[in-house]
Amino acid sequence: MGTTGLQRYLDYNATCPPLDAALKTQAQAAREAFGNPSSLHASGRAARRILDDARDTLAAFIGAESGSIVFTSGGTEANNLAISGYCATQSSGHIITTEIEHPSVLQPVARLQEAGWQVTRLRPNAEGVVVAADVAAALREDTRLVAVMAANNETGVLQPVAEIGAICQHHDAVFLVDAVQVLGKSRIALRDWKADFVSFSAHKIGGPRGIGVLMMRRGVRIREIAPGGGQERKRRSGTENVPAIAGFAAILGKIGFDALSPLRDGFENALIAALPDAVIFGKHASRTPNTSMFCIPGLDGETLLMQLDLAGFSVASGSACSSGKREPSHVLLAMGVRQEQARSSIRVSFGPSNTPQDATALVTELARIRQRLRSMAGAA
Ligand SMILES: Cc1ncc(COP(=O)(O)O)c(C=O)c1O
Structure with a gap:
């Protein structure tokens, strides 16, 4: 039971529920690698090593380059960073998303709309599937961003993100896939999805709370949404949560x-x-x-x-x-x-x-x- x-x-x-491997690794890293990974001394370097190793492990697991991994405080921040961070680099334009996204996509898009962006929110069919052809039909010359989740958190319905990715590839718009509900549950196929941004969260698969990842394709630029010390290659400032990051890497493939x-x-x-x-x-x-x-x-x-x-x-x-x-x-x-x-x-x-x-x-x-x-x- x-x-x-x-x-x-x-x-x-x-x-x-957190896996033992997450709790143990997190506790150990908190005790032994407490240094600030930006510090140059031995304690800082020890924390940096753990951070770099975890980044490599995560990147290999999802099939991405290590440099594309940005650690965030979870899926919510990853989605916000992709949407608000990318749109801040653009003059306003058009966004395509769906009515069934998680609030962490719906809300930042609604804020952009208040600020003058135009938004198309697609309805799924009666089975809860977003139709790729509807995305193609909604694309405009000024569409800057398309955001569609890989699986819905309420119904579990998988979305045709590979088909949508193929459509976006022939267009200037960047493509965000919220993959929070597929990690550990269905195949992560970054190569097929052709996504520019993909968000993940650790706690849905037995990892620590409050840690997530935004995968950013090489060459895509964002503007930080909480500017500060320039960590994560100036994409997400703030001292990295090394224990939680290590705990996340430790549970991949374990559940x-x-x-x-x-x-x-x-x-x-x-x-x-x-x-x-x-x-x-x-x-x-x-x-x-x-x-x-x-x-x-x-x-x-x-x-x-x-x-x-x-x-x-x-x-x-x-x-x-x-x-x-x-x-x-x-x-x-x-x-x-x-x-x-x-x-x-x-x-x-x-x-x-x-x-x-x-x-x-x-x-x-x-x-x-x-x-x-x-x-x-x-x-x-
Ligand atoms: C599809 C989806 N996206 C994003 C999130 C937010 O993730 P987090 O709880 O890590 O902020 C969730 C969590 O419920 C989710 O199910």
Whole structure:
């Protein structure tokens, strides 16, 4: 059973419990390589060595050059750095992105729009897939940036980033791929994606919190968004978080989500068998192997989440809280899902510690909750 205390943990897309290798390496580097990697003395040089080694390891793992790796505080900063940092080098123009991106893409793009940039936000099809031909049709002479995620964090739906990369290659626009949800889950194919920027985060695959990477293709320039001491080749200032960076490098390849599709598919089959009116979003699209987003019509997602929490299951709901109001998932709405269904949605994201028993127990609990809520409604 994938447990934290007595909970069955089924929320790996939110974050993954840290692997021992991350904790140990991080603690060791914090103790032994505490120097500032910019310092010239022995302690500084020791930290620099760890930083350089980690950069090489990460670059080799994702198939990039070491010089293209910029360490950031996570996926959010990597996306912001690519978008705001690149657009700051351009006079305003046009940006293409999608309605299903993570807020760390949607928000900096919205700010640029407030500052006079023009933005096209593409809708995915009903399965949650962005259509590459729509990107081609939206490209304009003044398009400077195209930003499309590799996999959606809510539905797990994989996006045709290689096709989009091929389209952007024949255009001046740079291409950003938010790959936070594919690292460790699906193939990273930088060469095929032809991306200029790719963002990653460590904590989704058992690495430390607050560390990420922006891969920048050689020759692409950005303007720092938090100028300072000029670290990371003047691309991201601030003393590098060497312990977290070492912890990130230490866990690469140590965790695999790729064998989880039988578990996820078994869960979805059992769900439909027990609750035939349940709707699984993006079911017919290619998805990351661990993710299932669904709704049980008539049940509010937040209520379900709390009932499941009490019963010992950690899952996520599709709705997000903003200024005290619950907003239905922007991803499902963009796919054309009705408001009530979007509000009922639940995301389950399995990890390597989960077992078929976790999946079966979850289906049994969902059926029990629905039965209980129905009898309460009947009694009222
Ligand atoms: C697709 C996607 N992009 C970016 C992020 C942000 O990453 P971080 O938590 O490292 O800032 C997340 C995290 O939820 C994500 O799922």
